[in-house]
Amino acid sequence: MDIVIAGAGIGGLTAALSLHTAGLRNVRVLEAVPRIRPLGAGVNLQPNAVRELAALGLAEDLADLGADLTELGYYNHLGQEIWREPRGRANGARWPQLALHRGALQTTLADSVRARLGDDAITTGTRVTGFAQLPHAGVEVGVGHRDDNRPAARIRADVLIGADGLRSAVRRVLYPQEGEPRSNGTTVWRGITRAEPFHGGRSMVVMGDGRWKAVVYPLAVRPDGDGLVPVNWAVSRAGREDPAPPDAGPGDGFPTAVAHWRCEDLRMDALVAGTDATASFPMLDRDPVPRWSFGAVTLLGDAAHAMAPMGSNATTQAVLDARSLAHALATHDDPTAALTAYDRDRRPRMNRLQLLNRAKGPEVVIDLAHQRAPHGFARGVHSVLPAERLAHIAHAYARAAGFDTASVNAPSPYRPPAPDPHTL
Template sequence: MSTVIAGGGIGGLTTALSLHAAGVGGVRVLEAVPEIRPLGVGLNILPNAVRELAELDLLDELLAVSLPTGSLGFHNRHGQLIWREPRGMAAGYRWPQLSIHRGRLQAVLADAVRRRLGPDVIVTDARVEGFTPREDGGVDVRVHHPAAGRHSEVAADALIGADGIHSKVRACLYPDEGPPPWNGLVVWRGTTMAPPFLDGRSMIIAGDDRRRAVVYPMSAADEPGGPVLMNWAVARTADAETVFEEADWNRAVAPETFLHHFADLDFDWLDVPALIRTAREAYVYPMVDRDPLPRWTHGPVTLLGDAAHAMYPMGSNGATQSIVDARVLARELACRESPAAALASYEAERLPVLTGIQASARRRGPEVVIDLAHERAPGGFGDVAGIFGDGELESISAEFARLGGFDPETVNTRPSLAAATGAGGAR
């Protein structure tokens, strides 16, 4: 069987590795950029996805370039703690939660693909522009090579659209959809070398109903008290005159152009303005997502990751769910009799779950506790128990984990998503 994967990001590379692990050959990853470089900022990989990367024998490499997250704390705009919960192994998972620079994660995955599948499996300067289904059930994929100034065509039994929120494969399936909808929030993200805060393994989200800051370390200090690589993201409601022509994640911006919006988020345990002021890099983009689709799969073509279910960054589910998508898809392609049947089965398992997570993200996911705290006590509180009912905070957190199937019991006890050894199918 031959499989073309459009997109060499987290989901596409994990799909390639998972297909190889399942014994499915004929994989080719087509990446639009001329060279895969360590771009982006930080992200969190939840234990349900770390389990999948561990089963791909990548955990040791990832631990060397990341930091296991110990806790997640929600704070109001005064820095007061609303709710803190353990994360990863501290929460009872058998696998950690990892805070990692996106570029480092992509590099680990890309290096593994080249080692295991061959140096030519990832083809750069190869943008999928369209496709034509064939009568035999396969698909002819049209490819543009911008830097080389040419076009080509690739025949495949299956095409996986893992080409992100601006997916060309999705646009071909849904040509009238238009650009990703914007919710009116602007996000600035960056990285800074800074001293660790709290216990050095804490992720925090602080703010109110209009502004928010997310901060977490992605590395340990080389020496006690030394600086660590810190990820930060700040968001606020856009001014009326703010216009974005497109959602470009790599649009650089000078920190002084937005620092004043967050100047008062200076707590005795964390100075958010100082992180912004001393940033190594900073980017701005509108907070956008995609509306849920009625179907991802059309015969030999399907969608994966952000191409299928781009969502607001609430709950660390973007890259996490792309990894889980990849594992389920590879299992089905290894076990089903035809690619079309495999892609349909993958969709049947994943689409309902992701539709629910997308809807929850639009309601701010577990971050809704910050909105509730501001609504009930905008000036702060003496005791958080006075503004939340008994068990209310715990139930909000548990419900979000249950919705996505990434509560500790489910992650620890469910069967592996890897294809069974010796399984026959669409190979």
């Protein structure tokens, strides 16, 4: 079966590795950028994604790449605790929650694809421009030069996987009326700063005042010779005003509003002032759609379900999609039936998660706390919300995203089928 994957992001590369591991060998990844470079900042792999990447033999490579997080805490802008929970192994999961640089993850996956599938498995500088389904089976994929949306050539494949991100060209053919991604007026600034470890060195801290929010976590556990670790931070400002332009620097509405925030030994001023490069983005997502799979074509990762960055999930879900899709293609003779099975497995959950994230996912507790106590809690008050309600919000989200401990510790649903004893 000839399979073309549009996009060598985390989802596309994991799909290539998963398909190869499942025994499907004719896989090509087409990537628009001329060279895969370590772009972006921090991402999280939740334990369900780490389990799936471990099944691809990548556990050791990944463990060296980032920080194994053991705690997540939500706080108000004064650093008062709203909710705190153990994460990953500290929460009884067999697999860790890993915080790592997106670029390091992408490079590791790309190296593995080239080592296993061959040097020519990834073609860079080649943009998928669109496709046409063939009358009986298969698809003709339009490909062009990296900056050109017009096809320069067409290639035939049995399956096309659109893993081409937020502005997917494959999705545009399937949903031509959709237009640009949706913005809710929130601007996000992010950067990575070398700073002293905080909260014991393995914690993610999310602080907010109902309008501004800061998400902070380390990307390494072991400090360097100066006692510092790379710390990833993202500061967002909710609002309906025009978002700051992309790559607005420190002078352009930069999050000075949070510079005085402190949370125990975490100081936001040290982070935002010490950053070498800061980028800003509008917060974007997409509406859920009623179908991802059409004949020989399907969508995966952000192309399928771009979601607001709440709950540290987007990368995790792209990995899960890739595993589900490879499993479906390996266990169905008919590619169309396989893509339908994948759609049925993943889309309903992702549709729900997109809407949950639009409603702020588990981070909604910060707004709820702010509504009750905009100036902070009185001394001696542990949190202004009942613990059962907070626990319910956290656990319901983890279940929806598939990283509650029971789901993580269950065997992967995407294990290869056991051989039929009658055919042995």
